[in-house]
Amino acid sequence: MDGIESLLNELEDLLDQSKALPFSNKVSVDKEEMYEIIGEIRQNMPKEFKRCTEMLQERNKIILLAQEEAEEIRQEAQEKMARLVEQHEVTKAAYEKSAEIIDAAKRDAREMRIGATEYADQILAAAEESLKKMAEQFHQESDTVSQFFEKSLDTLYENRQELRGIDH
Numbered sequence: 001m002d003g004i005e006s007l008l009n010e011l012e013d014l015l016d017q018s019k020a021l022p023f024s025n026k027v028s029v030d031k032e033e034m035y036e037i038i039g040e041i042r043q044n045m046p047k048e049f050k051r052c053t054e055m056l057q058e059r060n061k062i063i064l065l066a067q068e069e070a071e072e073i074r075q076e077a078q079e080k081m082a083r084l085v086e087q088h089e090v091t092k093a094a095y096e097k098s099a100e101i102i103d104a105a106k107r108d109a110r111e112m113r114i115g116a117t118e119y120a121d122q123i124l125a126a127a128e129e130s131l132k133k134m135a136e137q138f139h140q141e142s143d144t145v146s147q148f149f150e151k152s153l154d155t156l157y158e159n160r161q162e163l164r165g166i167d168h
Contacts, residue, residue: 026151067109
């Protein structure tokens with residue numbers, strides 16, 4: 001976003017530093033420099049999309065880690081249950097304890113999934129908001145650039161018409 005914003009600032013600076021045309025509020029702009037900056041903006045756009053993709057990948061990693069940890073907890077619970085069953089005197093207590101461990105593991109896994117999902121949703125919401133703002137800013141700047149070109153073309157047309165009127 002900073003790269004694109006910087007390039008848009010560069011466009012504004014180019015407009016601010018351009019020579020004013022006599023008797024109008026229009027300016028003369030270096031066309032090649034404008035095209036160069038617009039090209040750089042286009043090159044920077046995929047970087048913003050790449051960041052969103054990285055956020056999605058990070059979300060998936062978090063969910064995968066939560067699932068792996070839940071599976072480890074479940075396996076530990078099963079192993080612990082098997083050891084308790086081997087002890088004849090505490091078989092009943094072992095069944096009860098193993099059920100509690102499995103329930104706790106399920107609760108922990110569910111909470112971890114919910115937490116990871118909420119975190120991923122927050123990241124995605126932030127990315128969505130960022131992209132919306134970026135798109136809105138891009139559209140606004142695009143409209144400004146379009147208006148500038150229209151005004152410049154009108155000025156050029158008017159100047160040519162004035163020149164033709166002087167020659168005749």
